Amino acid sequence: GDSVTQMEGPVTLSEEAFLTINCTYTATGYPSLFWYVQYPGEGLQLLLKATKADDKGSNKGFEATYRKETTSFHLEKGSVQVSDSAVYFCALSDRGGATNKLIFGTGTLLAVQP
Amino acid sequence: NAGVTQTPKFQVLKTGQSMTLQCAQDMNHNSMYWYRQDPGMGLRLIYYSASEGTTDKGEVPNGYNVSRLNKREFSLRLESAAPSQTSVYFCASKGTGSNTEAFFGQGTRLTVV
Numbered sequence: 001g002d003s004v005t006q007m008e009g010p011v012t013l014s015e016e017a018f019l020t021i022n023c024t025y026t027a028t029g030y031p032s033l034f035w036y037v038q039y040p041g042e043g044l045q046l047l048l049k050a051t052k053a054d055d056k057g058s059n060k061g062f063e064a065t066y067r068k069e070t071t072s073f074h075l076e077k078g079s080v081q082v083s084d085s086a087v088y089f090c091a092l093s094d095r096g097g098a099t100n101k102l103i104f105g106t107g108t109l110l111a112v113q114p
Numbered sequence: 115n116a117g118v119t120q121t122p123k124f125q126v127l128k129t130g131q132s133m134t135l136q137c138a139q140d141m142n143h144n145s146m147y148w149y150r151q152d153p154g155m156g157l158r159l160i161y162y163s164a165s166e167g168t169t170d171k172g173e174v175p176n177g178y179n180v181s182r183l184n185k186r187e188f189s190l191r192l193e194s195a196a197p198s199q200t201s202v203y204f205c206a207s208k209g210t211g212s213n214t215e216a217f218f219g220q221g222t223r224l225t226v227v
Contacts, residue, residue, distance in 0.1 A: 032212040043118075043204055043218035044157075051213040089157065093212040100145040100164045100208060101172075102216055106156030 002027045006090045006105035013080055013112050021075040021108045023064075023090035031092040033057075033066055033073040038087040038107070047075075047088070080112045116140050120205050120219035127195040127226045135190040135222050137205030145208040146188035147216070148172075148180060150201040157204065163188055195226045 007022040025033065032051045036044040048057030053068035062077045073090060090105040121136045139146065144165045149157040149172075159172030161180040169180050177199060179191045188207075192199060202223050208216040 034215075036216075043220050044206075044216075045218070046215045049213065049215070091216075093208075093214075093216075100210065100212065101159070101162060101170075102145075102147060102206070102208060103159065104149070104157040106154065 002031065002092060002094055002101065002103050004090050004092055004103055004105035006088075006108055008106070009087075009109040011108060011110050013110070015082055015112055015114050016079045017112075019075070019077040019080045019084075019110065021088055021090075021110070023073045023075065023105060025071050025073065025090075025092050027071075027092055027094060029094060030068070031094050033064070034091040034093070035062070035064055035073070035075050036089045036091060036104075038089065040086075044089060080110070082112050082114050085110055085112045118205055118207055118217050118219040120203075120222050122222060123220065124223050125225070127192075127224065129196060129226060131195050132191065132193050133195065134192075135203055135205075135224075136187070137189065137219060138187045139207040139217070140186065141207060141209070141217065142185070143207035143217075144185070144210050146182065147206040147208070148178075148188070148190045149204045149206065150174065150199075151204060151221075152201050160190065160203075195224075197226045200224060200226045 034049045035047040048059040050057040050066035056065045147162040148160040163182040166185045205219045206216045
């Protein structure tokens with residue numbers, strides 16, 4: 001079945017450092033790909049998305065490119081801030097039939113130190 | 115804007131007790147989902163409903179039942195709670211199409227003692 005694998009955390013960075021969180025997926029078709037973020041004590045909220053190969057999603061300085069050849073959707077940010085500390089989830093939504101199934105990775109905790 | 119509303123926010127149950135977690139959305143979404151979140155395990159799909167009148171099992175359905183009462187509401191029932199069901203539960207809803215955004219409730223923290 002469909003699945004998402006992301007790098008384990010926690011990832012600890014100093015402010016203004018470069019961030020990469022790896023995400024790879026397995027899917028039978030051509031899914032849409034997402035990054036969600038969860039701040040402490042809250043539910044998840046969408047950070048960015050990409051719906052087809054070579055699409056780049058971007059938001060709040062974060063970017064991720066849909067790479068079909070490597071089945072990857074790595075999250076990057078050039079200069080992180082303390083306020084970026086959160087748990088980041090990679091997810092996919094299948095295109096198969098009417099199921100609209102939404103599958104998440106295990107999440108990666110990011111801690112940014114001043 | 116209410117979005118996705120879950121109740122209750124916190125609950126403590128004794129082993130063997132039953133309870134229902136409620137979820138309602140006001141965005142006219144067709145699809146709704148129940149996840150559980152455990153440390154190191156991420157979000158695991160329990161059940162989902164692609165549209166009103168349909169429900170399907172996710173990765174970890176054992177010990178749970180669901181009801182899609184109408185388009186707005188999707189409830190999760192624990193018939194006989196076990197300590198292994200101690201978790202944070204999230205409800206989500208999503209529009210039709212794989213590229214649409216999912217919206218999440220604030221979560222229910224359930225402890226089974």
